[in-house]
Amino acid sequence: MNLNLTADPRAGDNDRRSRADDTLLAHAGRDPFAHDGAVNVPVYHASTILFPTLAALDAKATARVRYGRRGTPTSFALEEAVSALEGAEGTVLTPSGVMAITLVLLAHARPGAHFLIPDNAYGPVRHACNEIMIPMGVAVSFYDPRAGIAELIRPETALVWLEAPGSQTFEMPDIAAIVAAAQARGVPTALDNTWSGGLFLKPLTMGVDFSVQAGTKYLSGHSDVMSGTIACGAGRHERMRAFAQRMGACIGPDDAYLMLRGMRTLSVRLRQHHASGLRIAQWLEGRPEVIRVMHPGLPSDPGHALWSRDFSGASGLFGFVMRSVERPTLARMMDGMKLFGMGASWGGFESLLIPVDPTAVRTATTWAPGGQVMRIHVGLEDPEDLIADLEAGFGRLA
Numbered sequence: 001m002n003l004n005l006t007a008d009p010r011a012g013d014n015d016r017r018s019r020a021d022d023t024l025l026a027h028a029g030r031d032p033f034a035h036d037g038a039v040n041v042p043v044y045h046a047s048t049i050l051f052p053t054l055a056a057l058d059a060k061a062t063a064r065v066r067y068g069r070r071g072t073p074t075s076f077a078l079e080e081a082v083s084a085l086e087g088a089e090g091t092v093l094t095p096s097g098v099m100a101i102t103l104v105l106l107a108h109a110r111p112g113a114h115f116l117i118p119d120n121a122y123g124p125v126r127h128a129c130n131e132i133m134i135p136m137g138v139a140v141s142f143y144d145p146r147a148g149i150a151e152l153i154r155p156e157t158a159l160v161w162l163e164a165p166g167s168q169t170f171e172m173p174d175i176a177a178i179v180a181a182a183q184a185r186g187v188p189t190a191l192d193n194t195w196s197g198g199l200f201l202k203p204l205t206m207g208v209d210f211s212v213q214a215g216t217k218y219l220s221g222h223s224d225v226m227s228g229t230i231a232c233g234a235g236r237h238e239r240m241r242a243f244a245q246r247m248g249a250c251i252g253p254d255d256a257y258l259m260l261r262g263m264r265t266l267s268v269r270l271r272q273h274h275a276s277g278l279r280i281a282q283w284l285e286g287r288p289e290v291i292r293v294m295h296p297g298l299p300s301d302p303g304h305a306l307w308s309r310d311f312s313g314a315s316g317l318f319g320f321v322m323r324s325v326e327r328p329t330l331a332r333m334m335d336g337m338k339l340f341g342m343g344a345s346w347g348g349f350e351s352l353l354i355p356v357d358p359t360a361v362r363t364a365t366t367w368a369p370g371g372q373v374m375r376i377h378v379g380l381e382d383p384e385d386l387i388a389d390l391e392a393g394f395g396r397l398a
């Protein structure tokens with residue numbers, strides 16, 4: 001297998017991930033001798049937790065495990081592992097990435113409050129604002145992620161949302177500048193960190209208050225679990241944990257187990273997504289069918305300098321613009337793909353390719369792609385096989 005690891009100094013063995021994360025991912029959240037020596041924390045199916053005496057029942061508020069909704073040894077192990085990876089004070093687990101997002105929004109919502117949301121935020125963030133926050137009396141401004149927010153903060157601004165890079169169009173915000181502007185006015189910040197898997201970007205060390213991920217994607221990594229994580233910065237965990245409790249958010253033990261199992265290999269998987277993704281992004285840049293590639297790891301990308309400053313690698317998700325084709329022609333290309341699947345989500349071991357239309361979800365910026373926008377997830381297959389599949393697909397456009 002030829003990975004062309006020389007293409008980028010961060011690829012392969014030269015990437016800038018912290019080696020400490022490799023060790024941490026193998027060990028975080030485990031305590032074998034608390035579980036008869038089993039390497040992995042077992043799946044605790046539990047709603048009722050019994051207390052042996054009335055005195056123990058009376059003291060249940062101080063018990064680690066007291067009721068299934070409040071967590072089990074399996075979910076606590078996962079919380080510990082995510083907290084270790086993200087450098088968090090504590091982590092709140094949710095049944096989906098969208099619920100993690102919505103909980104952070106709701107925890108900061110009150111009539112008269114104001115939120116700043118990047119124009120390229122994951123679509124459901126915008127829908128939650130339009131359909132839940134605004135009817136509750138929250139004012140929402142969508143901002144251009146490349147322009148920053150300093151002018152847009154109001155006395156009543158209660159939350160600044162960030163996503164890096166943005167969904168579908170992959171622009172890179174200046175995280176440090178946005179966080180500094182928010183901190184200067186005492187406004188909390190939350191960043192959707194799904195793209196980096198929590199491995200290539202450490203938002204909490206940059207002063208972000210909440211690092212949110214769809215655990216559905218890279219943390220789980222096998223296209224079979226729905227989950228979300230809210231990693232909380234210093235002084236932020238207790239209130240978010242209590243809020244999530246009031247909302248009844250919890251994760252099932254089988255999903256917590258699968259996610260923890262996925263996290264053990266996060267680092268080796270992402271290293272491959274990084275190298276193969278860059279390899280294919282570079283190949284696409286050289287194709288006559290492709291107008292431009294949106295991948296912050298490419299030197300030609302407008303977000304490359306910010307990405308190089310803040311990230312230690314790139315995941316396998318990016319976009320490209322193809323010259324416009326009629327839908328039946330696009331169908332000829334897509335329907336014949338052998339290795340690329342068509343479907344929502346990403347972050348699994350397998351490759352995906354879908355057409356998207358970012359113009360439908362932009363209001364603060366105009367986005368004129370000048371062609372058909374495609375979103376690609378480069379999985380763990382041999383990238384040369386993936387290139388052959390794409391090349392044959394482009395051939396079917398003729």
Ligand SMILES: *Cc1c(COP(=O)(O)O)cnc(C)c1O
Pocket residue numbers: 096097098099122167192194195213214215216217226227228345
């Ligand atoms: C998929 C996704 C989510 C939502 O995750 P679900 O688990 O599908 O609810 C949030 N943010 C980003 C950037 C995503 O791609």
